[in-house]
Structure formats: C-alpha cells, structure tokens
Amino acid sequence: MTTATLHDVRLVGASTNRNYINDEYGALSWLLTKDHKRIAILYLISVSIMFVLGGFFAMMMRIELLTPDGDLLTSDTYNKFFTMHGVVMIFFFLIPAIPAVLGNFILPIQLGAKDLAFPKINLLSWYLYMAAAVVGLVVIITGGVDTGWTFYTPFSTQYSNTHVFGTTLAGFIAGFSSILTGLNFIVTIHRMRAPGLTWYRLPLFVWAMYATSVVMLLATPVLAITLTMLMIERAVGVGFFDPALGGDPVLYQHMFWFYSHPAVYIMILPAMGVASDVVAAFTRKKIFGYRFVAFSSLAIAFLGFLVWAHHLFVAGISVYSAMIFSFLSFFVAVPSAIKVFNWTATLYRASVSWQTPMLYILGFIGLFTIGGVTGLFLASIGLDIHVTDTYFVVAHFHYVMVGGTVMAYMAGLHYWWPKITGRMYPEWWARLAALLVFVGFNLTFFPQFILGYVGMPRRYHAYAPEFQVLNVLSTAGASVLAVGYILPIIYLVWSIWFGRKAGPNPWGAVGLEWTTSSPPPKENFHETPVVTWDAYDYPAMMKAMGETQNV
Amino acid sequence: MMVADFPLWPDQASTFARDVDNLYIFLILVCGTVAVGVFLTIFYFAIKFRRRPDNELAQDYEPPKLLEVMWIAIPSVIFMGLFVWGSWLYFHMSRVPDDALDIYATGKQWMWKFQHPTGQREINSLHVPVNRPVKITMASEDVIHSLFFPYFRTKADVLPNRYRTMWFQATKTGRYHIFCAEYCGTLHSGMIGWVDVMESADYQKWLAGGTEGSMASQGEQLFQRYACNTCHTNDAGGRGPVLAGLYGRDVTLSTGTVVKADENYIRESILNPQAKTVKGFQPIMPTFQGQVSEDDLMKLLAYVKSLTGPIPQATTTKGVTQ
Numbered sequence: 001m002t003t004a005t006l007h008d009v010r011l012v013g014a015s016t017n018r019n020y021i022n023d024e025y026g027a028l029s030w031l032l033t034k035d036h037k038r039i040a041i042l043y044l045i046s047v048s049i050m051f052v053l054g055g056f057f058a059m060m061m062r063i064e065l066l067t068p069d070g071d072l073l074t075s076d077t078y079n080k081f082f083t084m085h086g087v088v089m090i091f092f093f094l095i096p097a098i099p100a101v102l103g104n105f106i107l108p109i110q111l112g113a114k115d116l117a118f119p120k121i122n123l124l125s126w127y128l129y130m131a132a133a134v135v136g137l138v139v140i141i142t143g144g145v146d147t148g149w150t151f152y153t154p155f156s157t158q159y160s161n162t163h164v165f166g167t168t169l170a171g172f173i174a175g176f177s178s179i180l181t182g183l184n185f186i187v188t189i190h191r192m193r194a195p196g197l198t199w200y201r202l203p204l205f206v207w208a209m210y211a212t213s214v215v216m217l218l219a220t221p222v223l224a225i226t227l228t229m230l231m232i233e234r235a236v237g238v239g240f241f242d243p244a245l246g247g248d249p250v251l252y253q254h255m256f257w258f259y260s261h262p263a264v265y266i267m268i269l270p271a272m273g274v275a276s277d278v279v280a281a282f283t284r285k286k287i288f289g290y291r292f293v294a295f296s297s298l299a300i301a302f303l304g305f306l307v308w309a310h311h312l313f314v315a316g317i318s319v320y321s322a323m324i325f326s327f328l329s330f331f332v333a334v335p336s337a338i339k340v341f342n343w344t345a346t347l348y349r350a351s352v353s354w355q356t357p358m359l360y361i362l363g364f365i366g367l368f369t370i371g372g373v374t375g376l377f378l379a380s381i382g383l384d385i386h387v388t389d390t391y392f393v394v395a396h397f398h399y400v401m402v403g404g405t406v407m408a409y410m411a412g413l414h415y416w417w418p419k420i421t422g423r424m425y426p427e428w429w430a431r432l433a434a435l436l437v438f439v440g441f442n443l444t445f446f447p448q449f450i451l452g453y454v455g456m457p458r459r460y461h462a463y464a465p466e467f468q469v470l471n472v473l474s475t476a477g478a479s480v481l482a483v484g485y486i487l488p489i490i491y492l493v494w495s496i497w498f499g500r501k502a503g504p505n506p507w508g509a510v511g512l513e514w515t516t517s518s519p520p521p522k523e524n525f526h527e528t529p530v531v532t533w534d535a536y537d538y539p540a541m542m543k544a545m546g547e548t549q550n551v
Numbered sequence: 552m553m554v555a556d557f558p559l560w561p562d563q564a565s566t567f568a569r570d571v572d573n574l575y576i577f578l579i580l581v582c583g584t585v586a587v588g589v590f591l592t593i594f595y596f597a598i599k600f601r602r603r604p605d606n607e608l609a610q611d612y613e614p615p616k617l618l619e620v621m622w623i624a625i626p627s628v629i630f631m632g633l634f635v636w637g638s639w640l641y642f643h644m645s646r647v648p649d650d651a652l653d654i655y656a657t658g659k660q661w662m663w664k665f666q667h668p669t670g671q672r673e674i675n676s677l678h679v680p681v682n683r684p685v686k687i688t689m690a691s692e693d694v695i696h697s698l699f700f701p702y703f704r705t706k707a708d709v710l711p712n713r714y715r716t717m718w719f720q721a722t723k724t725g726r727y728h729i730f731c732a733e734y735c736g737t738l739h740s741g742m743i744g745w746v747d748v749m750e751s752a753d754y755q756k757w758l759a760g761g762t763e764g765s766m767a768s769q770g771e772q773l774f775q776r777y778a779c780n781t782c783h784t785n786d787a788g789g790r791g792p793v794l795a796g797l798y799g800r801d802v803t804l805s806t807g808t809v810v811k812a813d814e815n816y817i818r819e820s821i822l823n824p825q826a827k828t829v830k831g832f833q834p835i836m837p838t839f840q841g842q843v844s845e846d847d848l849m850k851l852l853a854y855v856k857s858l859t860g861p862i863p864q865a866t867t868t869k870g871v872t873q
C-alpha cells in the first residue's frame with residue numbers, strides 16, 4: 001500500500017493484541033473506568049441516544065408542518081416538541097458531541113499523553129451529564145416542558161405550567177459537566193504535551209479544543225447563575241425578571257445570551273478543529289495559514305463574548321447599544337471567514353481524496369459558509385428587525401449547528417472510527433449517507449430562509465396557507481436527512497464486528513494518533529513519543545518514507 | 552398565480568419595505584457571490600487536484616501570504632459598509648415622526664387589542680390610513696409578545712409593565728398579516744390578525760363609527776374616577792404637579808436629576824409614584840399598581856398627552872424655569 005508510512009513500519013515490532021477495549025471486561029470496568037478512551041465511548045453511546053431522541057421531536061414537528069392547520073399534534077404538544085428538540089439537541093448533543101466524544105478520545109493521544117490531566121474528574125463529567133440526562137428524561141416522560149429552549153421570562157417563571165424547574169435543573173447540571181471537561185482539557189493541553197510538541201506543532205483540532213474549553217470554563221458559570229435565578233424566581237417568587245415582582249424580563253435575555261451566544265462557539269469551534277485536521281489528512285498538506293487558523297479560534301472565543309445582545313435587537317435595547325452589538329457581530333465573522341478561505345486555499349495543488357470524512361468536510365465548508373453569511377443579514381440591524389424571530393433565523397442557525405457542527409462531527413467520527421474501533425466502516429455506504437445528508441439538509445433548511453423572509457414566524461404550530469409549498473419542501477428534505485442519519489448508525493455498528501481491520505494509519509495521515517495501534521493500547525503509547533515534526537508535516541513524512549524504503 | 556403560490560417576498564406595503572428589501576437584495580448579491588465563489592473554487596480544486604497515482608502526496612507549495620491580508624482586509628471593508636447601511640436603516644426605523652397618528656396596542660395571551668385615539672377598539676384587527684405615519688404604543692398584559700407586520704418589514708417585542716413604541720407608514724391599501732413573533736404559550740400561532748390599510752377618507756368614515764368617546768375623554772373620566780384630579784388640579788395650588796403640557800417635557804426630580812416625561816415616565820408615575828418624585832412635591836401619591844388595567848392605563852396616558860397649553864408658574868418646572 002502506498003499509504004503505508006514510517007509510523008507503520010515502526011509499529012511492526014511493537015504490535016500487540018492488547019488494547020483499551022479488551023484490556024478489561026465487565027460492565028463495571030466501563031462504568032468505573034478512568035480511561036479517557038472508554039469515557040469517550042460512554043459519551044458516544046449517550047449522545048447518540050440523545051441525538052435520536054432530539055431527531056424524533058424534529059421529525060414530528062416537520063410532519064405536523066406539512067399542512068397549514070395544526071392537525072397532527074395539539075398546540076401544547078407541538079410547543080413541547082420544539083422545546084425538547086432544542087433542549088436535547090443543544091445541551092445533550094451539540095455541546096458535548098465533539099469535545100466529549102472525539103475530544104476525549106483523540107486529544108490526549110494527539111498530545112502524546114497517557115490520559116487527560118484529571119481522569120477521575122473526566123469520569124465525573126460523564127456522570128454529571130448522565131444525571132442531567134436522567135432529569136431531562138424524567139421531565140420528558142412526566143409531561144415535558146413548553147417554554148422554548150430559551151426559557152424566556154416571565155413566561156417560564158409565571159405562566160408556563162409545565163416542568164420548567166426540572167428542565168432548567170437538567171441544564172444547570174449539564175453545565176457542570178461541560179465546565180469540568182473544559183477545565184480538564186485546558187490543563188491537559190498546557191501540562192501534558194509530549195516532549196518536542198510545542199504549541200505551533202499542535203494539530204489545529206487541539207487549538208480549537210483549547211479555545212472551546214476557555215469558553216466552556218468562562219461562559220457556562222453564567223448559565224448556572226441565570227438558571228439558578230430563574231429557578232428561585234419560579235419556586236419562591238423572588239423578583240429578578242418578573243416585572244410584576246419588580247424584575248426586568250430583558251435582563252434575563254441579556255444573562256441568558258451572555259452564556260448562550262458563546263455556547264454557539266462551544267458548538268462550532270470544535271467542528272472547525274475537526275475540519276482542519278480532516279482537510280490536512282485528505283489533502284496530505286499542511287493547512288495554509290496554520291497560525292492564522294489557530295489564532296482565529298482564540299479570536300472567535302474572545303469576540304464571542306461581546307456579541308450577546310444581537311439576539312435582542314427588537315427586544316427593547318437602545319439604538320446605540322444595538323449599533324455597538326451590530327458592529328461587533330460583523331467582526332466576529334472575520335475569523336470565521338479566515339478559516340474558510342484557508343481551508344479552500346489548502347486544496348490548491350493538494351492530493352485531494354474523496355473519502356467520506358473529506359466529503360463531509362467539503363459539505364461542512366459549504367454549509368457553514370451559508371450559515372456564516374446569513375449571519376451577516378442578521379447583524380445588519382435594519383434588516384434584522386424583519387427577519388428575527390422568523391424561519392430565517394431557524395434556517396441560519398441550523399446551517400451553522402447542523403450544516404456545521406453535525407457535518408463535522410460525522411466527518412470526525414468517520415475519520416477517527418478506525419482508530420477508535422480498529423475497524424473500517426463500509427466506504428460506499430458512508431459516501432451515500434454523506435450525500436443524502438448534504439442533499440436532505442439543503443432541501444430541509446434552504447426553503448426556510450425564504451419562508452422567514454416571506455414572514456413565517458418561528459415556533460408556529462399552524463401557519464397561513466401561502467407558506468405551505470415551502471414547508472412541504474422542508475419536510476421532504478427532513479425525510480431524506482433522516483435516512484442519511486439512520487444509515488451511519490446501522491453501518492457503523494455493523495463495522496464493529498464485520499468491518500475490515502484497520503491498520504494503525506489507514507489514511508496515511510500525520511499526527512501522533514496515527515502512530516499508535518488501532519485501537520490504541522490502554523496507555524495510548526508503549527513509549528512516550530518524541531515529536532520532531534510540525535503538525536501536518538507531509539513533506540517530512542514523504543522524506544521519511546523514502547528513507548525507510550531505502551533501509 | 553405561480554408567484555402567489557410560491558412567494559419570494561411579501562408585497563412592499565410600507566415606506567420601510569423598499570429600504571429593507573434593497574439591503575436584503577444587496578446582501579444576497581454580495582454573500583451569494585462569496586458563497587458561490589467558495590463552492591466553485593472548492594469544487595474545482597477538489598476535482599483538479601484529486602488524488603491520483605501521480606500525486607499521492609501534495610505538492611510542496613505554499614500560496615502567497617499576501618492572500619491572508621487580502622481576505623482579512625476585504626471582508627472587513629465590506630462589513631463596515633454593511634454595518635453603516637444596516638445601522639442607518641435601524642436608526643431611521645426607530646425615529647418616530649412627530650406627526651404620527653397615535654394608536655395603542657395591548658398584547659395578551661392570545662390576542663392583540665388596539666385602541667384608536669377617537670375611542671374605537673378592535674381585537675386582532677387594525678385599521679390604519681394609507682400614506683400617514685402611524686405610531687403604536689404597546690404593552691403586554693402578561694408575557695412577552697412581538698407585534699410583527701411582515702408586509703411593513705417591522706416588528707417590536709411587546710413587554711409587560713413597560714411601554715414600547717414602533718411606527719410605520721403604509722403605502723398600499725389592502726389587508727396584510729399581523730403575527731405574534733415572540734413565543735408566548737399555547738396559542739402563540741393563533742395570536743394573529745389583519746391590518747387593513749385604507750384610503751384616508753375611508754379611514755375617517757370608519758372612525759366615525761360609534762364609540763364611547765375618544766380615548767382622551769374616556770381617560771378623563773378615569774382621571775376623575777380614580778380621584779387623580781383632587782391632587783393634580785390644573786393650577787399651581789395642587790398637591791400634585793400640574794399635568795398640562797407635561798408630555799415630552801423635561802422634569803426635575805427631587806433627586807436633582809432631569810428626566811423626560813415620556814410614556815414610560817408617566818406609566819411609572821401612576822403605578823409606582825415613589826420611584827421618581829418631582830422636585831418640590833411630597834411623595835404622598837398612592838400606588839395604582841394592579842388597580843388599573845393596561846387598556847385603562849393607555850386611556851389615562853392618552854388623556855395626559857392631550858393636556859396641552861401653557862404651564863402655570865411655580866409648578867413642576869419651577870426648578871428649571873428662569
């Protein structure tokens with residue numbers, strides 16, 4: 001195989017059948033594990049279940065919206081479904097997906113470390129996540145919640161008679177899971193890099209996880225504070241936000257978005273990290289403008305804290321603060337644009353492979369670009385007045401969250417799947433699924449931009465008849481999308497037993513994770529690796545290959 | 552007919568509509584060009600440089616670093632332009648013309664109530680004259696709502712316990728949607744209505760329909776019923792400040808700060824009078840929180856706004872008059 005590398009050759013002597021999966025057996029060896037790889041698997045199973053649950057709610061909504069009348073679900077049920085779709089997808093899938101699954105598994109290996117800095121805290125993160133998930137599931141089973149995932153007051157504190165307290169408690173607990181993960185990653189990246197692995201030799205996935213972790217650590221406590229205030233107001237009537245009690249409902253929106261806008265970057269920054277690693281691996285090239293891409297992650301993390309009030313342009317803020325937040329919102333788009341252009345430029349004179357992870361990432365770049373530029377429409381405050389709170393916004397953030405984060409998550413899952421399981425997924429099926437996801441996604445969400453501009457407000461159970469054509473298109477797209485997501489669940493599980501065995505480096509990629517066996521041994525490396533090459537140093541790899549062939 | 556079944560944007564029925572649509576179209580052109588450019592480039596590179604036996608490894612080529620400067624600088628300049636355009640429009644949309652027709656709106660789960668100065672009241676329906684600026688003063692009786700006129704390209708959140716204003720000038724007669732755009736509970740999607748834009752003459756005819764008197768005169772009756780007039784006499788001797796000419800004027804408070812007597816000031820002074828006491832007066836007014844409905848508050852507001860005329864000497868403004 002021409003994809004064999006220096007690292008493959010090195011491994012021949014050290015090859016062993018023992019790995020993190022067969023090292024120990026029994027349920028307790030998983031539930032009490034401190035191995036970051038096993039914890040990543042626990043997360044993989046949990047977030048996958050939550051994704052299916054959130055997807056079920058979405059599908060029911062789309063079927064309801066086939067016709068203008070609210071005829072399938074009652075209004076209350078519909079309202080609960082869009083609320084729980086949002087809560088489940090954001091708090092239990094999008095935020096943990098890439099960091100807690102892919103980050104947990106790959107980050108320590110990319111650093112040449114044996115584990116994260118605090119393995120027990122890592123396990124605690126998962127238990128907190130599960131505790132939050134159980135509270136969330138109890139809420140869903142006992143009747144659900146209907147406030148929208150944003151919990152706007154005074155509706156959430158005084159008017160809703162659903163399980164607001166339980167849901168916010170679940171969000172509160174889940175927040176600590178992400179704070180601890182962020183803390184763990186930051187310390188690990190600072191303290192546990194292999195000898196020779198300087199900051200500028202780090203894969204861009206690590207830079208992205210670092211930026212994400214900073215945001216998790218600084219923003220999530222604000223969510224905890226906000227939700228605590230909300231719970232206190234709802235439970236005992238202390239007037240923080242309810243005007244009838246002397247509070248201010250707009251204050252709630254400021255506090256909520258002070259977390260929840262940075263949370264958007266918690267969701268998209270890891271996706272950008274995956275994109276950089278996958279683009280490099282499947283072009284066999286160093287990412288163009290490595291330092292620009294690395295620092296743009298930090299710039300996004302920083303600027304992401306300064307734009308929260310762009311969710312409030314019609315909510316009753318002053319004209320001048322609207323202008324300031326509009327200005328800052330335009331400039332948070334610059335570092336994202338830098339990344340898109342750099343990924344594109346990397347393809348020039350590259351060796352572009354059309355394997356599944358790359359297909360997902362090419363799709364990611366396209367969809368994220370649409371998600372990004374439609375953000376400019378919303379940052380233009382004179383135009384935002386018309387399109388905010390309509391389907392235009394729904395389309396915009398799904399292009400970023402699903403077209404961006406979910407596409408990149410799928411890319412990363414396929415890219416690292418051979419490393420995680422030691423098996424290859426079936427390439428043909430995977431390409432088909434990637435294509436279905438891309439087509440289905442666009443058919444679902446592109447019509448919603450038009451729908452929003454025509455004036456259909458979001459969170460509508462029934463709608464005016466002239467909106468039907470676009471809604472039917474959207475529901476048709478959602479059906480294609482659903483098939484595109486169900487396929488990988490089937491063939492990935494199949495591949496665990498029946499997939500072709502993967503070598504240590506099936507892609508011929510550069511990076512420490514590809515120098516150890518697949519699946520990796522419990523301690524990741526038999527000897528601590530010493531790094532003498534830059535990230536994505538394909539020319540050096542080529543040279544090394546030449547040398548080994550000469551031996 | 553096909554276009555009607557598959558609309559790309561709603562009719563332009565207000566003075567804002569064309570401005571908003573122009574910015575929208577400009578953004579589609581600029582962003583569309585960038586997005587399509589990125590797609591085509593990716594597609595072209597991904598095909599031209601696809602992996603083949605002769606390029607198993609990429610060429611050792613770095614594009615010029617000048618590109619980085621270019622794609623930071625050019626988007627920044629475009630963003631500045633968009634920022635200025637969007638802000639100009641927002642600023643314009645937030646400045647209510649002085650000669651606007653006053654209409655009052657109350658949102659509650661799940662209906663819109665409108666009151667006209669002449670006293671007409673309507674639910675989930677609003678009649679306005681064409682080619683005349685209309686200012687809507689709004690409050691919510693319960694949760695946050697958002698009054699959305701897609702054909703006028705404007706909306707604003709309606710908050711409990713606080714007045715907000717929005718305005719538009721309809722340019723085309725017809726019947727257009729009113730939506731609630733902020734999720735407000737069970738029948739959020741049923742909190743809808745129609746705005747009828749009428750020729751001026753038709754609007755006058757519509758206004759001539761029977762009412763219980765103008766909002767201001769109904770407000771005056773409330774003013775007496777709540778015994779406001781025992782203290783707020785229209786001369787300098789009252790225990791409360793004279794209200795004639797108050798609306799829109801600067802008021803000096805007992806703390807020395809000067810505030811503008813706008814809708815929210817008047818509202819607060821009725822519901823929570825101790826919050827801002829006018830200089831020279833005792834904080835003796837009782838609170839009316841919970842006693843006056845939103846609709847009645849708007850009538851009182853309309854009455855206070857209707858009290859024009861010279862301000863007698865030695866009254867609320869004695870601190871600032873010469």
